[in-house]
Amino acid sequence: MVNRQHTRILILGGGFGGVYTAMTLERLLKRDPSVEIGLVSKENYLVFQPLLPEVISGSIGILDTITSIRRLCPNTSLYNREVISIDPKKKIVTTSSGFQPRPYQLEYDHLVIALGNITSFVGQPGIQEHALPFKYLGDALVLRNHIIHALEEADIETNPELRRAILTFVVAGGGFSGVESVAELNDYVRAGARSFRNVNPEEIRVVLLHAGPLILPELPEDLARFAQRLLQRRGVEIHLNTRLAGATAEYALLDGGERIPTKTLVSTVPSGPNPLVAALPCKKENGRIVVNEYLEVPDYAGVWAAGDCAWVLDRKTGHPCPPTAQHAIREARCLAKNIVATMRGHPKQAFAYRAIGKLGALGRRSAVAEILGVKLSGVVPWLLWRAIYLMKMPGLDRKIRVATDWFLDLILPPDIVQIKTEKSGGIGREHFEPGEVIFRQGDRGDRLYVIVDGEVEVVKEEFGKGEIALARRGPGECFGEMALVSDTPRTATVRSRTSLNVLTMHREAFHGLFAHFPLLRSLFQQLIEQRIHVPVQFKGEHHAETGQD
């Protein structure tokens, strides 16, 4: 460990909470050489999440929602690493390794925890595997690409059932982020469809699922009803009092048992605690760290928390502050002042903030807002929304870029180019409900499956005889290897018998391992010989008729 001469304030998290703490500290400390400000973040940029839904429609560019942390906080040491553990007793934070497989340890005198929360799908079968989350910059890019891919597929698909599923887009969560996302998605997919010769906008179905009786529960009822009616007029089908209960590659499963066939499921709910926060031995409420009025963690001296991961009591209402950017920024500023006050022996100030309003964009020049008790809907709050967010956007260069994007978006048609970002496949996870076909005889062998839990049946379809049952496979067994090793079409159909979770390995990854790892090759050789009772000839060689998968 380095012998430090200065006080180190270490901030964890490069979101609104972390970055605004660093910015305020820089302003207050004015390059004081006795203090080092350090910030650990997985990304080297701050994402302006309120504008993220606009990335879906491309009305602003993907890079225009982010700002470099180094530019915002030039006097802060940025550790562009992932935090892997916090030891508040020893006052040490350990980060992931970089180019060398060596973790990095950072001591601190003051620690600011601003790690946000995560979208957590634990306990909902298939959602982790098949729903697209919407929280980070990468999520917005993946979703936009996926929508364009769906339109491309629909343009050439002739099977009516599959077309319906491809052109059905489901968003779960009727809070601000879900409503703003569904509004942008709906506008984009309907406008974009005009550039596809074989996609009729009438075929498009956009569905919003919301667990409560009215969307946007954060807003007064009449504004929420206005937003609901407007979205419905624009073609969004809203299912109220409906929860997303599960998902497969083929459909979204609702809690009442209804299944919506879809190839696009977006989930903005629910939020869960960051695993690092969950592991911290301190008092928590709803997974958030309980702090006192000065934003200190009472269990540990010198530890502070702000933003979505902190449980900050609003002393006027008696409720916790909501997880919003507005609150994260105010908490960060107050907390930074209190750290400096503590170092200088000055009195600390209690956190107090009353938001002056709430704004929600609904796409195509409309929004809803409640500002200082005044309720607004339509184009006026939309202009206000854009003006406010432009003002709040950190960095002059980003303000100019966003303003230019918005101007161009008024006069140009929506962009429908897809940016392919996928690397050749690796390991994935998939979930199936009982009775689903995982692959069919004659399909291309595109992946190997390893059963985590559940059971499948392997059947062969023989002309004139129907289906012949060949085998059953359960946890710890694999299937789908034959078509991969022999590079021929699937020789059997595999169907889930029960609810099923599998690990999948894409053919490229499988072939890479297979080619360079002789042990794996002989293991699969033995396995296949056991299954078909015939010596096996691998890829490129003539292979025996097997009747296996």
Ligand SMILES: Cc1cc2nc3c(=O)[nH]c(=O)nc-3n(C[C@H](O)[C@H](O)[C@H](O)COP(=O)(O)OP(=O)(O)OC[C@H]3O[C@@H](n4cnc5c(N)ncnc54)[C@H](O)[C@@H]3O)c2cc1C
């Ligand atoms: C789509 C969307 C729209 C929204 N719209 C609005 C809006 O209009 N108005 C509003 O006020 N709020 C809005 N919000 C909410 C707002 O964005 C959050 O409340 C705010 O970002 C919280 O800030 P934070 O710093 O606490 O957390 P975050 O912004 O989540 O930042 C957490 C940071 O910690 C980093 N991190 C996490 N784990 C680790 C680790 N192990 N190692 C290193 N770094 C780590 C993350 O990478 C991230 O940089 C929206 C949110 C979303 C998702």
